[in-house]
Amino acid sequence: MEELATVGEFGGNLKRELKKLFLLALGIKPDDALAEEFSLVASKGPNRKVGDYQCNHIMHKLAPKPSQSDFTRLIGQLIVSNFPASEMVKSCSVTGCGFINVVISSDYTAKSIENMLINGIDTWAPTLPVKRAVVDFYSPNIAKQLHVGHLRSPIIGDTIARLLEYSKVQVLRRNHVGDWGTHLGMIIEYLFEDFPGLPNDAVITIEYIEALYLKSKAKFEEDPVFKEKAKRALVCLQSGSPVYVKAWAKICEISRTESNKVTQRLQVELGEKGQSFYKPYISNMIEELTIKGLVQEIDGSRVISIQDLKTPLMLVKRDGGFTYSTTDMAALWYRLNEEKAEWIIYVTDVGQHEHFDKIFKAARKAGWLPANDTTYPRASHVGFGVVLEGNGKRFRSHRYCPTVCLVQLLEVAKTCSKTALIERGEGKEWTPKELDLTAEAIGYSMVKFADLKNNRLSSYTFSYDQMLCDKGKTAVYLHYAHARICSIIRKSGKDIDELKKAGKLALDHADERALGLHLLRFSETVEEACTKLLPHVVCEYLYGLSEQCSKFYHNCQVIGSAEETSRLLLCEATGIVMRKCFHLLGITPVYKL
Numbered sequence: 222m223e224e225l226a227t228v229g230e231f232g233g234n235l236k237r238e239l240k241k242l243f244l245l246a247l248g249i250k251p252d253d254a255l256a257e258e259f260s261l262v263a264s265k266g267p268n269r270k271v272g273d274y275q276c277n278h279i280m281h282k283l284a285p286k287p288s289q290s291d292f293t294r295l296i297g298q299l300i301v302s303n304f305p306a307s308e309m310v311k312s313c314s315v316t317g318c319g320f321i322n323v324v325i326s327s328d329y330t331a332k333s334i335e336n337m338l339i340n341g342i343d344t345w346a347p348t349l350p351v352k353r354a355v356v357d358f359y360s361p362n363i364a365k366q367l368h369v370g371h372l373r374s375p376i377i378g379d380t381i382a383r384l385l386e387y388s389k390v391q392v393l394r395r396n397h398v399g400d401w402g403t404h405l406g407m408i409i410e411y412l413f414e415d416f417p418g419l420p421n422d423a424v425i426t427i428e429y430i431e432a433l434y435l436k437s438k439a440k441f442e443e444d445p446v447f448k449e450k451a452k453r454a455l456v457c458l459q460s461g462s463p464v465y466v467k468a469w470a471k472i473c474e475i476s477r478t479e480s481n482k483v484t485q486r487l488q489v490e491l492g493e494k495g496q497s498f499y500k501p502y503i504s505n506m507i508e509e510l511t512i513k514g515l516v517q518e519i520d521g522s523r524v525i526s527i528q529d530l531k532t533p534l535m536l537v538k539r540d541g542g543f544t545y546s547t548t549d550m551a552a553l554w555y556r557l558n559e560e561k562a563e564w565i566i567y568v569t570d571v572g573q574h575e576h577f578d579k580i581f582k583a584a585r586k587a588g589w590l591p592a593n594d595t596t597y598p599r600a601s602h603v604g605f606g607v608v609l610e611g612n613g614k615r616f617r618s619h620r621y622c623p624t625v626c627l628v629q630l631l632e633v634a635k636t637c638s639k640t641a642l643i644e645r646g647e648g649k650e651w652t653p654k655e656l657d658l659t660a661e662a663i664g665y666s667m668v669k670f671a672d673l674k675n676n677r678l679s680s681y682t683f684s685y686d687q688m689l690c691d692k693g694k695t696a697v698y699l700h701y702a703h704a705r706i707c708s709i710i711r712k713s714g715k716d717i718d719e720l721k722k723a724g725k726l727a728l729d730h731a732d733e734r735a736l737g738l739h740l741l742r743f744s745e746t747v748e749e750a751c752t753k754l755l756p757h758v759v760c761e762y763l764y765g766l767s768e769q770c771s772k773f774y775h776n777c778q779v780i781g782s783a784e785e786t787s788r789l790l791l792c793e794a795t796g797i798v799m800r801k802c803f804h805l806l807g808i809t810p811v812y813k814l
């Protein structure tokens with residue numbers, strides 16, 4: 222049987238440690254299928270009066286009818302009487318028809334926090350069963366105008382990469398730029414009609430390229446002769462014809478400069494390996510699939526049929542051209558075999574769900590991925606919903622301000638936060654530089670947090686006014702809570718490192734205890750966010766922590782109280798956990814407000 226964590230080595234996941242105790246009480250072995258099914262929940266609302274965690278699983282399993290509640294209560298009591306002694310648990314009780322409630326020991330909580338203060342927050346990082354992952358995000362299409370959707374992917378993708386990096390996974394952050402599809406054939410063909418040779422640099426601007434995209438797209442749809450020519454241009458490009466490659470490289474370079482402005486503003490790092498990168502791997506990949514007997518010829522094209530899917534996966538078109546799916550199959554092959562990634566994560570809007578479903582199914586058919594989609598190596602599509610305007614319509618910033626819109630959007634956020642700071646009378650003693658940096662940190666973080674706090678699959682409304690509010694679930698509220706904690710520590714004039722060495726943490730007041738317990742839940746929260754790929758789980762946690770923290774400093778005097786040392790240590794631990802959450806969300810913390 223696995224050892225239970227002792228305080229000294231608390232590696233974080235409280236829920237998991239508690240589960241081990243329950244399994245012991247139930248006599249279930251950790252590798253038993255029943256253990257897999259067993260679940261615990263952190264208590265919410267009125268349930269918090271009776272315990273910090275609840276197990277209601279037993280009742281759901283045993284008593285589908287209320288008439289059996291006497292029986293399940295008895296079972297509950299038996300489990301409690303069998304519960305192993307542990308320094309982690311203060312008490313266990315049964316309520317209702319057999320719900321088992323566990324109260325966590327305050328001493329254990331305090332010691333675990335003291336331990337983190339000494340050994341660092343990295344000791345609370347979750348452990349994942351993978352060493353290397355690819356996170357494929359942002360990935361705009363060359364020449365297409367950037368829109369708000371192009372903000373969601375880098376924001377969500379960056380957080381997912383950070384969550385994995387914190388969990389000691391090596392992450393390859395990939396910008397799978399759309400530099401190789403049909404639209405490039407269209408654009409190049411149109412460009413050559415405008416300018417038979419290449420125009421000079423002065424003519425090719427990003428505005429010109431974006432206009433070219435729109436005009437060539439319209440012509441592609443209306444004019445069958447042009448359509449054929451554009452398709453041929455794509456084949457010429459894909460087979461490496463120098464004139465086409467030269468025009469293509471120019472267009473890509475200008476587009477890249479534009480799209481990089483967005484990630485620079487967001488301070489998101491990622492490396493470009495565009496669709497064209499995988500070209501040299503296509504033919505071997507197709508050969509491998511052909512040898513495995515998966516490729517069929519239909520009307521001159523080569524496809525992979527997939528059970529239950531209406532349309533097959535198109536590998537080679539009739540004219541010899543490759544598709545978006547061909548590149549994704551080659552990229553998946555490369556990521557698994559060359560980059561040795563064990564988890565490949567794609568962050569795009571939900572509209573691409575079917576595309577990825579097809580790719581993953583084809584990869585399973587080829588034996589590249591295991592049949593079970595939760596076993597590694599694994600591929601996951603992280604879909605997100607659309608951004609709406611106040612009127613409930615889809616937010617399309619480029620209608621009002623072309624090209625630079627996304628960067629402008631962030632600039633507006635910064636300006637709004639600067640105005641709000643000045644109006645609130647903040648930073649009177651700050652230098653203009655300090656004001657600027659604070660406005661930037663708050664401005665960008667309010668955009669990021671407004672996005673990340675929603676379950677990514679749902680759509681959300683974009684509103685500067687809502688984001689700037691210092692109450693409710695906004696980044697501004699979080700920044701105030703953090704700055705307040707920092708100011709208490711600063712004003713105390715104490716050297717925290719000295720306090721850490723000698724000081725003792727006691728969690729006697731109800732609000733100290735609640736805050737301490739919330740801190741201890743950090744690890745299980747991050748693990749949940751990582752494994753389910755849901756950034757909003759961290760946002761919920763951070764918001765709850767800020768609320769808990771406000772209750773604490775309103776109800777518990779810190780400076781000058783008898784408990785000053787202990788409370789300062791609690792403030793420090795809260796600050797550390799908050800900053801780690803900010804880090805995971807790509808938010809720059811603010812220390813003074």
Ligand code: ARG
Pocket residue numbers: 357359360361362397398399549552567568569
């Ligand atoms: N370029 C695509 C688009 O703008 C997104 C690419 C996502 N990644 C991938 N491997 N298909 O829709």
